[in-house]
Amino acid sequence: MSFFKKLKDKISQQTDQVTDKFKDGMTKTRDSFTSKVNDLVARYRKVDEEFFEELEEILISADVGVVTVMTLIEELELEVKRRNIQDTEAVKEVISEKLVEIYYDGDEEEPEELQLNEDGLSVILTVGVNGVGKTTTIGKLAHRLKAEGKSVLLAAGDTFRAGAIDQLEVWGERAGVDVIKHSEGSDPAAVIYDGIQAAKSRGVDVLICDTAGRLQNKVNLMNELAKVKKVISREVDGAPHETLLVLDATTGQNALSQAKTFKEATDVSGIVLTKLDGTARGGIVLAIKNEMDIPVKFVGLGERMEDLQPFDAHQFVYGLFGDLTTEDTQEE
Amino acid sequence: MAFEGLADRLQGTIKKITGKGKVTEQDVKEMTREVRLALLEADVNFKVVKDLIKRIKERAVGQDVLQGLNPGQQVIKVVKEELAELMGGEQSKLEVANKPPTVVMMVGLQGAGKTTTSGKLANHLRKQKNRNPMLVAADVYRPAAINQLETLGKQLEMPVYSEGTDANPVEIAKHAVNKAKEEHYDYVLIDTAGRLHVDEGLMDELQNIKEAVNPDEILLVVDSMTGQDAVNVAESFDEQLDVSGVVLTKLDGDTRGGAALSIKAVTGKPIKFAAMGEKLDQLEAFHPDRMASRILGMGDVLSLIEKAETDVDEKKAKEMEQKMKDASFTLDDFLDQMGQVRNMGSLDEIMNMMPGAGKMKGLKNMQLDEKQIDYVEAIIRSMTLKERTDPSVINASRKKRIAQGSGTSVAQVNRLLKQFNEMKKMMKQMMGGKKGKKKGGMNFPFM
Ligand SMILES: Nc1nc2c(ncn2[C@@H]2O[C@H](COP(=O)(O)OP(=O)(O)OP(=O)(O)O)[C@@H](O)[C@H]2O)c(=O)[nH]1
Numbered sequence: 024m025s026f027f028k029k030l031k032d033k034i035s036q037q038t039d040q041v042t043d044k045f046k047d048g049m050t051k052t053r054d055s056f057t058s059k060v061n062d063l064v065a066r067y068r069k070v071d072e073e074f075f076e077e078l079e080e081i082l083i084s085a086d087v088g089v090v091t092v093m094t095l096i097e098e099l100e101l102e103v104k105r106r107n108i109q110d111t112e113a114v115k116e117v118i119s120e121k122l123v124e125i126y127y128d129g130d131e132e133e134p135e136e137l138q139l140n141e142d143g144l145s146v147i148l149t150v151g152v153n154g155v156g157k158t159t160t161i162g163k164l165a166h167r168l169k170a171e172g173k174s175v176l177l178a179a180g181d182t183f184r185a186g187a188i189d190q191l192e193v194w195g196e197r198a199g200v201d202v203i204k205h206s207e208g209s210d211p212a213a214v215i216y217d218g219i220q221a222a223k224s225r226g227v228d229v230l231i232c233d234t235a236g237r238l239q240n241k242v243n244l245m246n247e248l249a250k251v252k253k254v255i256s257r258e259v260d261g262a263p264h265e266t267l268l269v270l271d272a273t274t275g276q277n278a279l280s281q282a283k284t285f286k287e288a289t290d291v292s293g294i295v296l297t298k299l300d301g302t303a304r305g306g307i308v309l310a311i312k313n314e315m316d317i318p319v320k321f322v323g324l325g326e327r328m329e330d331l332q333p334f335d336a337h338q339f340v341y342g343l344f345g346d347l348t349t350e351d352t353q354e355e
Numbered sequence: 356m357a358f359e360g361l362a363d364r365l366q367g368t369i370k371k372i373t374g375k376g377k378v379t380e381q382d383v384k385e386m387t388r389e390v391r392l393a394l395l396e397a398d399v400n401f402k403v404v405k406d407l408i409k410r411i412k413e414r415a416v417g418q419d420v421l422q423g424l425n426p427g428q429q430v431i432k433v434v435k436e437e438l439a440e441l442m443g444g445e446q447s448k449l450e451v452a453n454k455p456p457t458v459v460m461m462v463g464l465q466g467a468g469k470t471t472t473s474g475k476l477a478n479h480l481r482k483q484k485n486r487n488p489m490l491v492a493a494d495v496y497r498p499a500a501i502n503q504l505e506t507l508g509k510q511l512e513m514p515v516y517s518e519g520t521d522a523n524p525v526e527i528a529k530h531a532v533n534k535a536k537e538e539h540y541d542y543v544l545i546d547t548a549g550r551l552h553v554d555e556g557l558m559d560e561l562q563n564i565k566e567a568v569n570p571d572e573i574l575l576v577v578d579s580m581t582g583q584d585a586v587n588v589a590e591s592f593d594e595q596l597d598v599s600g601v602v603l604t605k606l607d608g609d610t611r612g613g614a615a616l617s618i619k620a621v622t623g624k625p626i627k628f629a630a631m632g633e634k635l636d637q638l639e640a641f642h643p644d645r646m647a648s649r650i651l652g653m654g655d656v657l658s659l660i661e662k663a664e665t666d667v668d669e670k671k672a673k674e675m676e677q678k679m680k681d682a683s684f685t686l687d688d689f690l691d692q693m694g695q696v697r698n699m700g701s702l703d704e705i706m707n708m709m710p711g712a713g714k715m716k717g718l719k720n721m722q723l724d725e726k727q728i729d730y731v732e733a734i735i736r737s738m739t740l741k742e743r744t745d746p747s748v749i750n751a752s753r754k755k756r757i758a759q760g761s762g763t764s765v766a767q768v769n770r771l772l773k774q775f776n777e778m779k780k781m782m783k784q785m786m787g788g789k790k791g792k793k794k795g796g797m798n799f800p801f802m
C-alpha cells in the first residue's frame with residue numbers, strides 16, 4: 024500500500040467532521056505549501072541539485088527550521104539515490120514520508136491524547152510567552168473537556184497583565200465553568216493553591232491553570248513558574264498531569280528556544296500550536312518534536328470556542344499535502 | 356541551541372580564512388554559505404536572504420583586506436554594511452497633524468502587543484513630548500480587551516474612550532476623534548482588534564476605520580519573534596492600509612529578530628519604535644544598527660571590525676585590563692564599556708564584554724534591568740570629569756547636584772557609588788587571581 028493510501032485511510036477512519044474542520048482551518052497553510060510543491064514538481068522534470076535547492080526554500084518558508092531542513096534534504100537526496108527516483112512526481116511521496124518520520128522518529132504513531140487522571144482531580148498547567156493564546160486555549164479546552172462530560176474549574180494565575188482575569192472570566196462564562204481568582208497583582212502561586220483547594224472540595228475532574236505570559240529569558244519569571252508548578256505537585260499527587268506549552272504558529276526559530284527553556288523550568292508535557300488558521304506555517308513543531316521530543320497535543324484554528332482540535336501528525340502532513348494526496352490516491 | 360552552533364561555525368570559517376591581501380571568490384563562497392544559514396536561523400525571510408547574499412557576493416570579491424582583519428572578517432564587514440543599509444537610518448518621530456488631534460491607528464495580528472504598545476505610546480507622548488493623548492478601545496472582539504486598555508488608562512491616569520463591546524469599531528473611532536476635538540486632546544491612539552492579514556472581513560473593517568478618521572499614522576505592531584510569514588503579514592497590511600511605520604515588540608526576549616529585516620525589505624516602511632518589556636515605560640526608539648548586529652548574532656566579530664575600522668587596537672583592551680588590576684578603573688571607563696556594549700544590542704553581552712566578567716560564576720543567571728542601566732548612565736553623565744575619575748571627591752552637595760541633574764535621588768547616587776566601589780574591589784581580586792573566592796556573587800550597579 025502506498026504511503027498516501029495509508030495516510031488517507033488513517034484519516035478517513037476519523038470522523039469526517041473533525042478532518043474537515045482541520046482541513047478548513049489549514050486551508051491557507053495547505054494552499055501555499057501544496058501549490059508551491061506542485062509548481063516545483065511541474066517545473067522540474069528531473070530531480071537535480073536545483074530542484075532540491077528550491078525544495079529547501081519551500082520548507083524553510085514553512086518555518087521548519089534551518090537545521091531540520093538541511094538534515095531533511097540530505098536524507099531526501101540519499102533516499103532518491105537509493106530508490107533511483109528520476110522523476111519529480113515520485114519525490115512528493117518521499118517528502119511526506121520523511122516529514123512524518125521526522126515528527127515521529129520511530130515513536131508510536133498514534134495521536135497524543137491528554138494524560139489525565141481517570142478517577143480524581145487532574146491539573147493542567149498552561150505556560151508560554153506573551154500573547155500566544157494561553158487564555159483563549161484554556162477557554163477552548165474547558166469547553167472541550169466539558170463536552171466530554173468532565174467537570175472543569177479554572178484558576179486565574181495571570182495576576183500580572185491588565186485585564187487578564189476578566190478575560191479568563193469571560194471564557195469561563197462562555198464555557199460554563201467557574202473561575203477561581205484573586206485580585207490583580209497578587210501572588211500567582213496563591214491563586215493556584217486556592218484553585219486546587221476549591222477543585223478538591225468541589226470534587227472537580229479537571230483544574231486548568233492560566234499563567235501570565237513571560238519571555239523565556241526572564242530568569243525570575245521562569246523561577247516564579249517553577250514555584251507555581253511546585254505548589255501544584257505538592258498539593259496533588261502526580262500533578263500537574265499536563266503542562267501545556269502554548270506556541271504561536273507564526274513564531275519562527277525562537278519557538279525552539281521557548282520549548283527548550285520552558286521544558287527546563289516546568290517539564291512541559293505537550294504543546295498547543297495556535298493560530299494555524301493564518302497563513303502561519305508552524306513547521307517549527309517538526310524540529311521541536313525531533314529535537315526535544317515534546318508532542319503537539321492540540322492546534323488552535325480560530326478564535327471561537329470550538330476552534331481547538333487534537334493534533335495528529337498525519338493530519339498535519341495531510342493538511343500540508345492535502346491536494347497532493349488526493350491526486351495520488353485517485354490515480355491508484 | 357542550534358544557533359550557537361552556527362555562530363561558532365561562522366567564527367570557525369573566519370579563522371580558517373587567513374593571510375591574504377585580497378578577498379577571493381572562494382573566501383566569499385565559504386563565508387556567504389555560513390552567513391546565509393545565520394540569517395535564515397534568525398528568521399530573515401529566505402527571499403530577502405537570497406537577494407542579500409547575491410549583493411554581498413558581488414561586492415565582496417576582490418576587495419582589499421583592511422589592516423587588522425582577515426579576509427573572512429572583511430566579508431563580514433561587507434555583510435554588516437549591507438544589513439545596515441537595508442535597515443536604514445533611525446526614524447522614531449511620529450507625524451503631527453496640522454490641526455490637532457493627531458490620529459494614530461494601531462494594527463496587527465492577534466497577540467502582537469497592540470494594546471500594551473498603545474499604552475506605552477501614550478505614556479511616551481505625554482512624558483517625552485508633553486502631549487495630551489487619549490486612548491480609544493476599538494477592540495470589541497477579544498474578551499476583556501476593553502478592560503485591559505481601561506486598566507492601562509487607569510495606571511497612566513489617562514482617559515480611555517470606549518462604547519462597550521456592542522458598538523461598531525468604525526463608529527467608536529469616529530466618535531472618539533470628535534470627542535478629542537471637542538475636549539482638545541492632541542493625540543488619539545486607536546487600539547484595534549488583532550486580526551489575521553488574510554481575514555478579508557476584518558481587514559475591510561480597518562479600511563473603513565481608516566476612511567472614517569483619516570489617521571496621520573497607521574502603525575503596524577509586529578512581534579519580533581515572527582518567522583518567515585512576517586513578509587506576508589507586513590505586505591498585506593501595507594497593501595491594504597498603507598501603513599506609516601512599524602513597532603517591533605518583545606525585543607527584550609532572546610529572538611534574533613530577523614523579521615525586522617524582512618519587514619523593512621518588503622515594505623520600505625521605517626521601524627519607529629522597539630518595545631522592550633511589559634512595563635509602560637519600556638518603549639524605545641528603534642536602532643537599526645543594533646538590530647543588524649543582533650540579527651547576525653556576532654557581537655564579537657562585529658566589534659572587532661569596528662575596532663579595525665577606527666584603528667583602535669588591542670592596546671585599549673590591555674589598558675582596561677591593567678586598569679582593573681590596579682583598580683584605576685573609573686566610572687568613565689564603566690560608562691564607556693556600557694555604551695559600547697549597548698550599541699551591540701543585547702544586555703547579556705554587556706557581561707561578556709566586561710573583561711573577565713564572563714568567567715565569573717553566578718553571572719549567567721543574574722537579571723539585568725534596562726531601566727537601572729538608564730539611571731546609571733544618567734547619573735554618571737551628570738558627574739564632572741573629576742568626579743568620574745575620582746569618585747571620592749563626591750561629597751553631599753555634589754551628590755545632590757548629580758541627583759538633580761540626572762533626575763534621580765541621592766539614595767540612587769549613593770547606591771551606584773557603593774556598588775561601583777564594591778565592583779572595583781571585586782575586579783581587583785579577580786584580576787589578581789585566586790583569593791577572590793567570595794560567595795554570593797557581585798552586585799553590578801544595574802542589577
Ligand atoms: N486566529 C487565531 N487567533 C487566536 C488563536 N488563539 C488565540 N488567538 C488570539 O490571540 C490573541 C491572544 O490570545 P490570548 O489568549 O490573550 O493569549 P495569552 O497567551 O493568554 O496572552 P497573555 O496572557 O497576554 O500572555 C487573542 O486575540 C486571541 O483571540 C487561534 O488559534 N487563531
Ligand SMILES: [Mg+2]
Pocket residue numbers: 157158159181187233234235236
Ligand atoms: Mg493570558
